[in-house]
Amino acid sequence: MKNIFKYISLAMFAGLLLVTSCESVELDLAGNPNELTPDQSSPDLFLNSIQTDFATFTELMSWNGGDLVRISYLNGRNYQNIANYAPAQLNLEWNIAYQGDNGEVLASGLEVNGILADIRAMAPVAEETELFHHTAIGQFIEAYTMVTLVDFFGDVPYSEAIQGDAETPILNPNVDSGASIYDAALQLLDDAIANFERDVVTEPANDFYYGGNWDNWIKAANTLKMKIYLQRRLVDPSAVDNFNAIVTSGNYISESSEDLQFRWGTNAVQPDVRHPRYADNYTPSGGVDYLPNWLMNYMNINEDPRTRYYFYRQVNAVPGEEVPPNEETLACSLEPTPQHYTDGGFTFCTLPNGYWGRDHGQNAGIPPDGFTRTVYGVYPSGGKFDDSSFKGISVGSGGAGAGITPILLASWVDFMRAEVAMLTNPTAAKDLVLAGITKSVAKVTSFGTLDSGADLSFAPTQGNIDNFINNIDTLFTNADDDGKWDVLAEQYFVSLFGNGIDGYNFYRRTGFPTTLQPNLEPEPGAFVRSLNYPADFVNNNSSVDPKPNQEVQVFWDTNPAAPTFPPSN
Structure with missing residues (x-):
């Protein structure tokens, strides 16, 4: 948000x-x-x-x-x-x-x-x-x-x-x-x-x-x-x-040592140079941003070793899962699952083990959950590593905001190369997907030391990492061509955490992954293919008119118009 x-x-x-x-x-x-x-x-x-x-x-x-x-x-x-x-x-x-x-x-x-x-x-x-x-x-x-x-x-x-x-x-x-x-x-x-x-x-x-x-x-x-x-x-x-x-x-850029990124600091005032996602959430009143249920669920069910670095759980239970539903703190925990979520087998509203986020498109009001919702972790925001302590957050905790804004990473380049390889050689694409995952996991797990107060015995072992990569290898190998595109796209999106620019481009360019949780609204309208022109631009410039809508496609997006594309909206 x-x-x-x-x-x-x-x-x-x-x-x-x-x-x-x-x-x-x-x-x-x-x-x-x-x-x-x-x-x-x-x-x-x-x-x-x-x-x-x-x-x-x-x-x-x-x-x-x-x-x-x-x-x-x-x-x-x-x-x-x-x-x-x-x-x-x-x-x-x-x-x-x-x-x-x-x-x-x-x-x-x-x-x-x-x-x-x-x-x-x-x-x-x-x-x-x-x-x-x-x-x-x-x-x-x-x-x-x-x-x-x-x-x-x-x-x-x-x-x-x-x-x-x-x-x-x-x-x-x-x-x-x-x-x-x-x-x-x-x-x-x-x-x-x-x-x-x-x-x-x-x-x-x-x-x-x-x-x-x-x-x-x-x-x-x-x-x-x-x-x-x-x-x-x-x-x-x-x-x-x-x-x-x-x-x-x-x-x-082929090695993580060559990554293009901006590193933030820890000073909180005059000026505040902390990572903006940290500054926005590690506050006296708790977290402000919600994290997406689709991403947290996808990483959890695949036992992704980056999970504890991306997400910090403030509590160990979510209403409607380990504890009874609560209308005040999580109203959707008392609501029936939408039919299109049931039909597609998508998770709705709650995730187990304290992963407290929101579904795609959920626009309910803001309940008193600033100290219960899951917040950004140590990567890339310089927050807390999740060591299952459930101690909550405070100003200055974790890495104190000394995170990064990733811009061009070596792991992303492997996924870019995998996309090109998929056009002619899916076997070569698999090797590049696995290389991208390996680089991403190594980079992300190196951030654990930013949180000096964390119990890093909860960090994934090399065995955990190897098992995860082997499982993705098997998923890719056993999938048909569309399934291979889905695996590539899903893992690319996970590696892009902290910068959604290339994910949005990839989705419009390829239509994958087809596995994304749909909007909570059964008929949300046409997917956004480009953004509106800003008000300052159209109100102060007589040479331009406002866009008719957000269905206007950019010059390189020649895929079918919505609602048939992308397949998941």
């Missing part, structure tokens, strides 16, 4: 970096110290803002995608009227991508500048002083941001965005086709790779992602190119060959 206010702390982080890093203390020389012009700020300050805004943007878009594919919890029983996807609720991510505005962020007293605006401001100074690595990071982030906007919104402004000068700005930029923006992103990444390879006199003061490892940045750029080719493979006959050419080169 996306709570817009939790991102105020992220905006403060970005804004305070910009202010506290400033070389000049004469802030009265600027009309707004958080909107410094090139002559008032250095490229390092712009790059700081670009990098932190990028982490914020990725978190926001992760929620938007994850909610729809059960990687996080969706609150809404009619797809076309879900509150979190209303135009007014999408302003923040739009403004962070383009140019900071006077929206919710100002409640903190500070505001983000916007990724594209800061890149445009940094570019001439970085070019003039030959700060090629500053430029290259900006080019990578611009490519990722614009591709993500296309994936979620379709045609968006680009060639006219943040253009013009102070006297004649382009106030009503037209949209560009998604396909042309993809092409531009590929060119940006080629330019970024060339710039990462150049020698510089002055390196960035802060590289929050790779700490100045430019070889890893080049691998990330090539990996993003692989992702772009994969996403448009339905409309680009050369996409798979281009994808495989990068695989053959070997110059992409």
